[in-house]
């Protein structure tokens with residue numbers, strides 16, 4: 001595929017670690033857009049180094065990073081020494097994100113995004129993107145810079161209004177200082193607190209490599225938002241992904257007052273329907289996402305003027321995805337038996353956005369199991385900054401221990417039904433923390449309402465399928481034959 005053209009299929013960015021570099025690389029090598037998830041990769045890189053997961057690949061990428069002193073520091077801190085028993089009890093802590101990053105975390109964040117993109121792009125010339133969530137604000141600048149250092153082709157961002165990202169990409173791809181306002185609860189909304197990143201300071205005097213400006217695709221759920229972003233003073237996105245509420249992961253809340261079905265799920269109505277004509281009129285390439293996991297859906301999307309589709313769920317359960325293998329298989333087996341319902345949970349995510357969870361035994365997708373988890377907040381990606389009475393800034397998450405949250409000025413009612421997405425999602429990729437009391441964090445799996453259709457990718461008698469199988473079905477052709 002020419003780099004000038006846009007892809008037909010975007011393999012959606014799925015955090016944490018589901019859109020691994022292995023998945024993105026496979027998709028990219030087939031000529032479509034493979035996307036890595038940039039969410040929480042600082043943490044997962046540290047844990048991979050500690051457990052020597054994919055050691056050779058990780059080392060190859062670390063060795064290619066342009067500022068080697070930082071790699072030395074990361075290795076010294078996280079790599080087990082030769083006589084240290086691997087993962088003897090629990091993972092060492094990694095600093096939690098705050099508005100001003102510690103030097104450690106800043107380096108780890110830049111390097112981790114570099115590693116994911118570098119490996120996804122390794123050994124071929126296909127295009128690769130990185131997905132970030134607008135709601136997780138503090139890692140954004142170092143994450144984008146890390147991806148730029150690895151020559152990323154696309155940045156994709158949703159779960160919020162990513163209005164300033166075009167300007168951030170312009171600045172960072174020229175090694176200029178960049179900043180982003182950070183929302184501070186209890187402040188009056190004036191943008192006074194910024195996350196800042198200076199490439200020159202970061203590089204500590206080392207030579208700065210030439211960077212290219214990647215394209216930016218904003219993930220939106222409505223035409224008015226797409227139009228608003230396209231007219232932004234900070235620059236327009238290069239295109240849009242229009243995501244419907246049946247997509248996996250977080251969903252945009254329904255417009256108007258939240259109404260719940262008998263099963264307690266948000267009800268979407270006519271006001272949530274997307275005006276495709278209005279999107280098309282903006283004149284930028286766009287993709288449809290959420291339930292577009294078949295060739296018929298692909299054709300339907302292109303008939304609506306879309307350049308293609310973004311697909312998540314179908315790729316989340318393929319062999320190359322970063323989901324822990326046995327869990328993936330267990331879910332496919334469950335789906336075969338008609339189990340593994342996907343619930344749109346209005347409360348689970350600390351962000352307050354509806355979040356889809358798979359109801360599968362021994363995971364926090366089962367309400368009773370999740371309620372039994374002892375609350376602990378030690379990863380902190382979804383913590384929000386708030387203004388303390390003394391004027392300082394603190395951090396709180398509605399899924400942290402209830403007393404702590406309330407002591408920090410949070411409302412008791414906001415803690416009800418909240419799940420620790422950080423620990424749950426990291427456990428889903430097989431890197432769950434072991435607790436001092438001998439328990440281990442258990443997974444929390446997200447998928448789109450289309451989960452039941454993953455069966456269409458299975459060949460007879462098989463319980464697994466590849467990313468290429470998905471692409472062949474989506475594109476309606478055998479990828480081994482010339483088209």
Ligand SMILES: Cc1cc2nc3c(=O)[nH]c(=O)nc-3n(C[C@H](O)[C@H](O)[C@H](O)COP(=O)(O)O)c2cc1C
Pocket residue numbers: 011012013014015016018037039131132133157158159219243246247248249250289290291292293310311312313314316446447448449450
């Ligand atoms: C396991 C999983 C994790 C996801 N995580 C993210 C994420 O971190 N950021 C994001 O923008 N979208 C995320 N999504 C949404 C996908 O990128 C994609 O837009 C969506 O899955 C498309 O709908 P589908 O699931 O019906 O194919 C996730 C989806 C899944 C299934």
